[in-house]
Amino acid sequence: MSRTLTYCQALSEGLVQAMERDESIFVTGIGVDYSSAVFGSTTEAVRKFGKERIFDAPAMENALTGIAIGAAAMGKRPLIVHLRNDFMFLAFDQMINLAAKWKYMYGPNAVPMPLVVRGIVGRGWGQGATHSQSLHGVLGHFPGLTVLAPATPADAKGMTIAALQADRPIVIIENRRLYDIKGPVDIEPNPTPLGRAFVRREGSDITIVGCSIMVQEALVAAQDLQQKGIAAEVVDIATVRPLDVDTITASIRKTGRLVVVDTDWEFCGLAAEIAALAAERCLKQLKAPVCRLGFADCPAPVSAPLEEAFYPKASSITKASLALCGESEEGMTFSAHVDTFKGPY
Amino acid sequence: MSNLLDPTEEKRLLRSMLRIRRAEEIIAHHYKTEQQMRTPTHFGIGQEAVAVGVCGALQQDDVIFSHHRCHTHYLAKGGDLAGLVAELYGRATGCSGGRGGSVHLADRKVGVVATSAILGETVPVAVGSALAFKMDGGKRVAVTFFGDAVFEEGVIYESLNYAAVNGLPVLFCCENNLYSTETPLSLRRKSGSEFIDRVRSFGVPGEVIDGNDVGVVREAVANAVARLRRGEGPAYIECLTYRWREHVGPLFDYEANRTYRTRDELEDWMRRDPLAVSKKRLMNASALGDAEYEAWLADIDAEVASAIEAAKAAPWPEVRLILEGVL
Numbered sequence: 029m030s031r032t033l034t035y036c037q038a039l040s041e042g043l044v045q046a047m048e049r050d051e052s053i054f055v056t057g058i059g060v061d062y063s064s065a066v067f068g069s070t071t072e073a074v075r076k077f078g079k080e081r082i083f084d085a086p087a088m089e090n091a092l093t094g095i096a097i098g099a100a101a102m103g104k105r106p107l108i109v110h111l112r113n114d115f116m117f118l119a120f121d122q123m124i125n126l127a128a129k130w131k132y133m134y135g136p137n138a139v140p141m142p143l144v145v146r147g148i149v150g151r152g153w154g155q156g157a158t159h160s161q162s163l164h165g166v167l168g169h170f171p172g173l174t175v176l177a178p179a180t181p182a183d184a185k186g187m188t189i190a191a192l193q194a195d196r197p198i199v200i201i202e203n204r205r206l207y208d209i210k211g212p213v214d215i216e217p218n219p220t221p222l223g224r225a226f227v228r229r230e231g232s233d234i235t236i237v238g239c240s241i242m243v244q245e246a247l248v249a250a251q252d253l254q255q256k257g258i259a260a261e262v263v264d265i266a267t268v269r270p271l272d273v274d275t276i277t278a279s280i281r282k283t284g285r286l287v288v289v290d291t292d293w294e295f296c297g298l299a300a301e302i303a304a305l306a307a308e309r310c311l312k313q314l315k316a317p318v319c320r321l322g323f324a325d326c327p328a329p330v331s332a333p334l335e336e337a338f339y340p341k342a343s344s345i346t347k348a349s350l351a352l353c354g355e356s357e358e359g360m361t362f363s364a365h366v367d368t369f370k371g372p373y
Numbered sequence: 374m375s376n377l378l379d380p381t382e383e384k385r386l387l388r389s390m391l392r393i394r395r396a397e398e399i400i401a402h403h404y405k406t407e408q409q410m411r412t413p414t415h416f417g418i419g420q421e422a423v424a425v426g427v428c429g430a431l432q433q434d435d436v437i438f439s440h441h442r443c444h445t446h447y448l449a450k451g452g453d454l455a456g457l458v459a460e461l462y463g464r465a466t467g468c469s470g471g472r473g474g475s476v477h478l479a480d481r482k483v484g485v486v487a488t489s490a491i492l493g494e495t496v497p498v499a500v501g502s503a504l505a506f507k508m509d510g511g512k513r514v515a516v517t518f519f520g521d522a523v524f525e526e527g528v529i530y531e532s533l534n535y536a537a538v539n540g541l542p543v544l545f546c547c548e549n550n551l552y553s554t555e556t557p558l559s560l561r562r563k564s565g566s567e568f569i570d571r572v573r574s575f576g577v578p579g580e581v582i583d584g585n586d587v588g589v590v591r592e593a594v595a596n597a598v599a600r601l602r603r604g605e606g607p608a609y610i611e612c613l614t615y616r617w618r619e620h621v622g623p624l625f626d627y628e629a630n631r632t633y634r635t636r637d638e639l640e641d642w643m644r645r646d647p648l649a650v651s652k653k654r655l656m657n658a659s660a661l662g663d664a665e666y667e668a669w670l671a672d673i674d675a676e677v678a679s680a681i682e683a684a685k686a687a688p689w690p691e692v693r694l695i696l697e698g699v700l
Contacts, residue, residue: 054508080508086538091497091531098501098515101486102436104508106501121528125491126498132698134479135470137456139486171699196700270700 030182030214036207038181039069042188043107045217047077050105053192055082056092057109057146066109066148067207089115093122093145097130100143105192112159113147113201116167127197128172140195149203149291151241153371154335157327162291164201164239165298168268174198174222175268179243181211183266186220193219201268203241203291208368225272227279231259234285234349237276237302239265242289244366248342249349252363256355268298276302277309284315285352289340294322316352321345341365378588380660386429386587387651387661390421392673393448394648399677400444400461401623409685410461412474417445419585419617422647423548424449426590426612427516430598436484436502437516438495441476442548442616443488446518451483458680464687471690472698493519493526496545500536503543503607514542514601522553524568525561530575533607537576542601544594545577547611548584554620555633572609584612585647588654615642 033041047053060066061074061082074082085092089110096106110116116123123145130141150159168175174196178184184202191198228243229250236246243264250260263279265271280286286306290299299320306318321340328338343362350357378386397418404410417424424445428437431450439446447457453468460467461475469477476490486502489495499517506513523529524547536543547568551558562568572579578600583589590612597608617639619626627636655661 086531086534088531088535091500091528091535094494094497094528094532095501095504095535098438098486098498098503099505099508100501101498102502102505104505121491121494122497126487126489126494130487131700133469133473133477134487135467135472135698137468137479137481137485139479139481174700 029216030212032210033181033213034207035181035184035209035211036067036069038185038213039188039202040072041213042185042217043070043073044076046189046192047073047081049217050192052103053081053105053107055107055109056085056096058085058087058111060084060109066111067204070109089118090122093119094126096143097122097127097141100141101139105142105144107144107146107192110145110147112150113163114150114158114161116145116147116163123167123173123197123199124170128170130172131196132172141197142195143197144191145199147199147201149201151203151205151291151339152369154330154332155328156330160328162201162203162240164268165290165292167199168298172197173269176200176222176266177239177268178202178220178266179206179240179264181209181213183220185213186218187222189217190219190222194222201240205241205366205369206244208370209244209366220266223267223270223272225266225275226264227261227275228264229260229262231261231283233258233260233283234287234353235261235263235279235283236287236289236345236349237263237265237279238289239268239298240291241366242291242340245340245342246289246345248363248366249345252342252346252360253349255360256350256353258349258353258355260349265298271301273305277305280306280310281313284313286314287319287321287345287348287352289321289345292322293325294320295325297322319348319352321348378591380655380658382429383588383651383655384661386425386591387648387655388669389425389429389449390587390648390651391669393421393424393445394418395670395673396448396454396677397444399674399681400458401618403681405623411463412461413621414461414475414623415442415621416618416623417442417616419642419646420548420550420614421445422587422590423546423584423612423614426587427518427546427594429591430594431514431516433483435514435516436486436499437518438486438499439488439518440492440495440520441490442520443476443478447478447480447485447488450485452478452480452485454676455680455683456480459684459687462684462687463689464684465690466684466687493523493528496523496529497532497535500532500541500543503536503541504539506542507539512602514544514598516544516546518546518548520553521547521549521551521558521568522561523547524571525553533572533575533577536607540604540606542604543607544597544601545572545579545607545609547609548614549611550614550616552616552620552634555631557633569609569611577607577609579609579611581611581613584614585645585650587647587651617643
């Protein structure tokens with residue numbers, strides 16, 4: 029049974045339900061126990077479970093990650109929250125050198141490593157170069173990490189629950205711009221299956237692949253493409269690693285055209301990975317070259333018109349799709365990009 | 374020289390040091406002559422009193438975390454010698470299944486949770502285990518071993534602060550052997566800027582002790598651990614010691630013509646051999662005779678030889694399983 033919640037409410041509900049069922053879960057990070065904590069996504073959990081289980085941390089991202097690893101090694105299920113995922117760069121030693129390799133390099137004598145890290149991408153009003161990157165592709169590079177990038181309220185809840193039940197290190201990348209998006213969410217604590225991509229909209233003419241906020245942009249683009257009679261299929265990657273290659277390639281083979289859109293730079297990024305998949309596995313079915321869309325190849329600028337030009341959005345997906353399908357833009361009406369975000373941070 | 378511990382206890386500690394010494398010497402010999410152990414190996418020969426003195430004051434369910442020079446800690450805490458040797462030979466029967474090598478040892482049964490080759494990496498992990506122990510309201514403690522170079526990493530300060538603020542049962546054990554790879558402490562620490570003063574500035578009490586006297590280490594750690602178990606927060610112990618061999622590998626530095634430290638300096642420290650210190654104390658107290666010591670040596674050498682033989686006969690990891698165990 030479901031009802032409509034925002035992405036942020038879904039995150040909150042998933043966390044509360046997971047904590048109700050498992051006393052070993054605790055949450056830490058800068059400001060997680062403030063009354064307005066983490067844009068409201070931990071407020072209810074603080075109210076319900078108190079500061080014994082949700083507690084603030086000094087600004088010490090690397091040691092805090094190591095501390096969570098140490099607690100996880102002793103049977104706890106720590107959840108670390110980074111209000112901006114860019115701060116996670118300071119924790120890469122612990123994340124990548126230790127957590128990701130833990131099970132493999134300690135072999136049969138390894139204790140389980142159930143570490144969960146939430147990192148929020150700060151796309152909003154002029155977040156600038158150090159508050160707007162999305163680390164899903166970077167983190168996805170390393171064997172041993174599971175990397176999630178939920179695009180819908182249902183997955184925001186379901187992936188939170190799934191991550192807090194798993195016995196391996198998991199990173200959840202959340203885009204701040206998704207927080208006010210609404211959608212149906214199960215009342216029950218149902219985990220989203222990890223490692224699966226989802227077809228969010230079926231179509232036969234072109235495949236648009238993305239994750240996180242770009243799925244929402246792609247759905248808008250797919251709607252607009254109907255004006256030219258183009259039926260676009262939208263595939264939500266959902267889990268960046270391990271990647272559901274079969275669902276993605278099945279869609280590419282079906283439509284013969286691919287636009288990959290990412291909330292990241294194209295170079296060495298997830299979009300390049302998906303494009304490579306198409307080249308390696310679907311070349312014979314491709315009717316047109318693969319198209320990648322990502323950030324402009326520069327650090328994120330702050331000033332409004334520059335920022336507007338920096339991000340890929342529904343209209344850029346629509347235009348790229350029209351070109352791949354050999355259709356002109358003449359007579360098209362382009363919807364605005366997804367914008368439920370009202371600021372100020 | 375400190376007073377004799379209970380002779381039975383001191384004999385136990387000396388035998389443990391001898392076992393680690395002989396294991397490492399024999400491993401180093403094979404490493405050098407066979408070229409079969411293909412894992413960068415950092416020998417702790419000369420530093421045995423720290424590992425044995427610290428672990429001798431712990432319970433089996435207490436946990437330790439270590440660094441690249443970790444064989445001493447692994448064996449002192451009860452890690453499996455045959456598992457260590459097989460790991461160095463890269464065999465499936467190694468304690469880490471041949472996936473970790475010399476610097477990634479673990480033995481969950483005896484509380485060796487993790488060791489890592491990145492400086493300071495396991496320091497906060499020990500703090501996190503102590504956090505879990507505090508949350509559970511128990512009496513277990515966590516120990517992190519690290520070298521003097523960790524004071525050049527930021528993570529030690531983050532960790533000391535967190536442990537102090539939260540009153541966690543973690544012992545920070547610095548093995549100060551005066552060198553970071555081949556760079557002496559004098560080039561890395563301003564004169565008069567002692568590590569212990571930095572540690573105390575976080576509100577963590579501690580002391581600097583003779584790390585080559587197992588009795589001194591054992592006693593200091595016992596006192597510190599008692600404090601941890603009473604819930605009085607973290608402690609720091611800095612053990613002054615010296616590694617006899619090169620930073621990584623089986624040779625003495627002079628054998629490799631390295632000049633960053635002198636042979637005279639090495640020989641000064643070898644005269645302070647932790648095994649000799651303990652042995653002399655026991656013999657002076659008539660608690661140990663040559664015959665008993667020689668019998669230990671024979672038993673230990675046989676055990677190490679058998680571990681090496683078993684490792685060489687053990688199967689390699691199956692290549693078809695290379696991708697197993699990532700998640």
